Amino acid sequence: MSxxxxxxxxxxxxxQGMHAYAIQDATGLIKLDAMENPYALPxxxxxxxxxxxxxxxxxxxxxxxxxxxxxxxxAFVGLPEGAALMLGNGSDELISLLAMACDTPGATILAPLPGFVMYEMSARLQGLRFVGVPLTADFALDEAAMHAAIARERPAITYLAYPNNPTANLWDAGVMRRLIDAVADVGGLVVIDEAYQPFASHTWLDVWRAEPHAHGHVLIMRTLSKFGLAGVRLGYLIGAAALVAELDKVRPPYNVSALNAECALFALEHADEYARQAAAIRAERARLMxxxxxxxxxxxxxxEANMILVRVPHATRAFAGLRQRGVLVKNVSTMHPLLANCLRLTVGTPAENDALLAALAPSL
Structure with missing residues (x-):
């Protein structure tokens, strides 16, 4: 043996049996596959x-x-009283650290599917069990199935992306409240992933401020990637101070670089520019839809995000046709049965969106 x-x-x-997280080669293509903010700084x-x-x-x-x-x-988010912040090298690191912190014998991580692939990947890499609960046919939370899974699995962590990736929708607030209470009844954590908050009409942080007694076991996770700093890698968790203090013990020292921190500070000082960009993306989203x-x-x-999920007659053929015509999107049609023949399109600049539309019609 060598x-x-x-x-x-x-x-x-x-x-060894897993697949690494796949990143598509976008060389020479209009890149509309990764939900990045298409606007550079002036x-x-x-x-x-x-x-x-x-x-x-x-x-x-x-x-x-x-x-x-x-x-x-x-100051930027209006941190609720009694809450604290934890920083991560993007949301991906925070998801991994949560799995590490909650790695107790028999622990389970639960999330609706289809959803962000890193919830499952981080669980499996940490040796934890992952349970996915399918959404309904129209991509809503299946409340009965979620309640049954929570009662049966007693998950250490339940992820609720708000809005969800790749479906881009917000969940019903009443269903969210009831699921948050159900997780509390089994002593688990709820992580509300607000990666796409700059483009959504609602943030769960408003509910937390109005109902702080119901959110002692809830963490809200955000990233500056969609804000406009995808290359900087900066994510953060918001949670009860006592809870964050324990989670912070598994964070590597110096996990956020000095350069990343300075970029993020600069961006927050110019939040009005990023708000203008987010407004432009929301307007383009409406036009593109x-x-x-x-x-x-x-x-x-x-x-409610900077992406649009579409179902087309033949997703793989349409994806290939778009790529041939210089536009790269995400073919999610094989990620989950509910996503059959679906493509996920990032909202770009007006010119990029025009190019997408011009390339999609003949690719169908």
Whole structure:
């Protein structure tokens, strides 16, 4: 046996049987597959940011600026009384840290499906059991099935993405409240993933502020990726201070770089620019949804995010046709049976959306 083969034998067999998170090659294509903000900063702000980053003491570990960032985020979101913040290298790291912190014998992580693939992947990488509960045919929470799964599995963590990825919809608030209470009854955590909050009409943080007594076991997770800093990798959790203090013990030291923190601080200081960009994306979303709905054979689903889920007659053929015509989207048709013949389209700039529409019609 070769030395490499001997070393490979030390890697868990379940890991060797997994697929790595796939990132599509977008070279030379209009990139509408990853829900990124398509707008760069204006040149004057780009220069100001570059000069500011040039002054960051990168020969030192991140220091007090991390605390400055936490305070700025707390002010930006209007942190509820008694709550605290925890930072992560994007939401992905936070999801992994949650699995690590809740890795007790027999622990289960539960989430609706289809949903964000990292909930399941992080559970399996940590050696935890993952249970997915299918949505209804119109991508709503199946309340009865969720209640049954919560009672049966007594999950350590229940994920509720708000809005959901890849379906882009918000859940019914009444159903959310009842599921949050059900998880409390079995002593679990609820993680409400608000990655797409800048484009949604509602945030669960408003419910938390109005009903703090019901949210002691709830964490709200957000990212600055969709805000406009996908390349910076900055996510954060909001939760009861005592709960966050325990979760923070599994966070690696210096997990957020000094450069990332400075970028995030700069962005928060110019939040009005990012709010303008989010408004432009929401307006383009409405225009794009109307144009898509006018195409023969295309079913458009409601969206509260910067993506649109569509069902087309032949998703794989349409995906290939779009790519051939220079537009890259996400073919989600094989992710879950409910997503048969579905494509997920990121909302781009007006020019990018026009190119998508022009390429989609002949690709159908």
């Amino acid at each position: 030395r490499t083969a001997q070393a490979l034998a030390r890697i868990r067999r379940d890991v 040149p004057a702000l780009q220069r100001a940011l570059g000069e500011r980053l040039g002054r960051v003491p990168i020969h030192r570990y991140p220091g007090p600026r991390i605390d400055d960032l936490k305070r700025a985020l707390a 109307a144009a898509l709905a006018a195409l023969p054979g295309v079913q458009v689903y409601p969206s």
